[in-house]
Amino acid sequence: MDDEVSAKRGAQNAGNRLLAEHPSEDPFAAAFKATRMPMIITDPRQHDNPIIFSNKAFSDLTGYAADELIGRNCRFLQGPETDRASVQKIAEAISEFRSIAIDIVNHRKDGSIFWNALFISPVFNDSGEAIYFFASQLDFTDDKIKLMKTASARRKAEAEVAARASELSQALDAKITLVHEVDHRVKNNLLTIASIVKLQARKTKDETVRHTLLSVLNRVEALSTVQRKLFTSHDVARFDVADFARDLVVDLVGSLRRNDIQITMELAPVLVPAAKASPLALIVNELIGDAVRRGLRDGGGQIHLTVNQPNGHFLIEVRDTADPVAVNPEDDDFGRLMLETCCRQVEAEIHREIRGRETIVRVTLMVDH
Template sequence: MVDENQLRDARDAGERLLSSHPSEDPFAAAFKATRMPMLITDPRQHDNPIIFSNRAFSQLTGYSQFELVGQNCRLLQGPDTDRKAVTRIRHAVAQERDIAVDVLNYRKDGSTFWNALFVSPVRNQEGAVIYFFASQLDFTSMKNREADLARARQDAEREVASRTAELRDALATKTSLVHEVDHLVKNNLLTIATIIKLQLRMTTDSTVERTLKSVLNRVEALNTVQRKLLNEERFSEFNVADFGQELVTNIVESLKRPDILLTMDLSPVVVPAAKATPFALIINELVGDAFRRGLGEGGQIHLGIRRINGHFLIRVADTLTQIQFDREDEAFSRALVDASIRQLNAMIERHVDGNQTEVRVTLAED
C-alpha cells in the first residue's frame, strides 16, 4: 500500500509537471488527447511512482487516474507475467536507459492484455533523469491471432502425422500382402516346374519332351522374375538388365558350350514391377530363339539393354550357324514376343543377313 505522504508527493509532482506545461502547450494537449496509453513516473521519489497518466491509459487498464497516481507500474503485473521481462524492465530503469519489451499485463478487473511497452528516461539540462516516460500498445488481438495460427499449425501437423502414420500402416499392409502374393506365385511356379520335370523324366515321346522343355524354360524364366522381385528392397520395381544378365549366363552355363561366346552391354533399366513379366518373356524368347537356331556350331551371341535418347532398347544379336529347328516352337515363341510387345506398346525390328541375326525392341520411357 502507498502511504499518504508518498501519495501526496506523487500528486504534487504531477501537478508541478502539468503546471510547467500550460493547457495550450501542444505537448500537454497531445499527451492528454492521444489514443495511445501513456504515463510518467518520478524516479526521484521512493519506488518510482506514477505521477501522471492519460485517459487512454485508464481506458486500457480500467484504473482511474486518481487510482494510478502514487502507484508503481507493477500493479499491472499478475501470475502469468513473464518474470524475465519484468527483470529486464527493472534493470533498464536502474541503468537509466530505453527499453522496448512485450509483456503480459493485467487490468483492474483481472483480465489480461499483451502490452508492447516502451520506457524512456527524460533528462534535465544537466543530464540527470527526472522522469520516466512510458507508452503502451495493446496488441492482444495480434497475439491471439498468432496463438490461433500456432494452434492451427499444430493441428495441421498432428493431422499430417496421423495421416502419414495411416498411410505408412496402409503401405506396410499392402507391402506385406504383395509379398505374400508374390510368395504364393513363386511357390506355385515352383510346383508347376516340379510337375513338368517329373513328367519329363517319365515321358518317352520326343515330341512331348520338346514341348515340356519349352514350357519349363518359360516357367523358370517367370520364376526368376518373382525371385528377383521378392529379393529386392524396392519390390515395386524390376531391373531388366540384371534379369537379362542372369538369364543368358544361366543358359550358356547349362549348355556347357565353350564354343559359344557370350557378350553383354548392359546398363540399369528399371521398370515398374507390373511390366516385369512382358520384359522377361521378350528377353527369354529372343535369347532362346538365337540358341534354338544355332546350336549346331559355335558362334557369338550378344545381349544389349540400355537407355538411348529417352527410350529403352533391348538388342539381341548372334552369329550362330543356322541349323534345322522346330518351326512350330519358333512360331509359338514369336507369338509370345508379339503379345508382350503389344502389352508394352513397344516396337520390334528383325534383320537377318546370312548367319547374322539382329533383333531390336524399343519403347519410350514412362
C-alpha cells in the same frame, strides 16, 4: 496316453485357427477342400510336425478318416516297401525348411501300397519363420505298373496329370494366403508348377510331349526368376531388366555346356514398373532362345546382349553370329507368337535384321517413370 491326447488337441487347435483365417467363402479354402488332389497341412512349430488339416481326397487315397490323421506325423504312411533313402531325403528337406518333389511308395490303412508323387513346400511368415508345410500327393500307381505300354495309356496318364496339375495351379493361384505370405506365394506357385512339369517330362516316353513340356518349363523358370528378383529387391515396385537379362543369358547359354559360344554384354540399369516384369522377362527369354535354336546350340558362335536406355527409349537387342540350322517350324512359330504377344502387351516395337551369319533383333519401347 495323456501326451497323445494333448498333442492331438494341439494339432486340432492349430487346424481350427487356420480355418478361421480362411472362411468357407475363401477361394483357397474351397479349392483345398473340393479338389481331387490329396492335400495336407502340417505344423512344424509343434512337436513332431503333426498334420493339422487334410482334405477329403487325402482320406480317400489313404483310407484314414480325418480324425485319425490330425495330430499324427506323416511317417505312418511308410511301410516295408518304402525306400529308406527317399525317407531320408524328405526328412532332410523338412529339417532344412526347403521344398522337395519326390516319388515314394506309401501304404494305405488296409496295407495296400501306392506310388506317390509327393510335393512338399514350406510356408513362411513375414519374419521368415516356417509356420506350415503344404503337401500334395499324386497317386500314379497305375502308370508305374503299366509303364506306359500303349499309346492309349500314355494319353490317359498325360490327360490325368494335366487335369490334376490344373487343379493344383488353380488352388494355389486362388488367394493362397495361409498367413500374410504375399511375397513368397507367387514364387512358391511357380516352383510347384515347374516341379510338376519336370516330373511329367521325366516320366513320359513320348519325345514330342517331352519336348513340349521342356519348352513350357523354360518359360515357367524365366517367370520364376522374375519373382525371385522382384521379391529379393528392396524396391519391389520396379524391376531391373538388365540385371535379369544378365542372369538369364548366362544360365541359358551355360546350360548348353559349349565352349565355343562367346557371350558379350552391354548392360545399363533400366528400371521398369513391376507390372511389366513378366512380359519383358519373356521377351528377353524368347530373344535368347531364338538365337540358341537357330544355331548357337549346334555350332556355337557369338551372342551379344544389349540392354540400355538411349534417348528416353528402352532398348533390348540380341545380336548373334552363327551358322544357321533348320529350326522346328512349330517352335519357331510359337516363339515368334510369344514375342509378338509380349511386345503388344508392353506396346513395344520389334525390328529384325539379317546380315549373312549375323541376326540382329531389337525391341524398343517407351520407359514409364
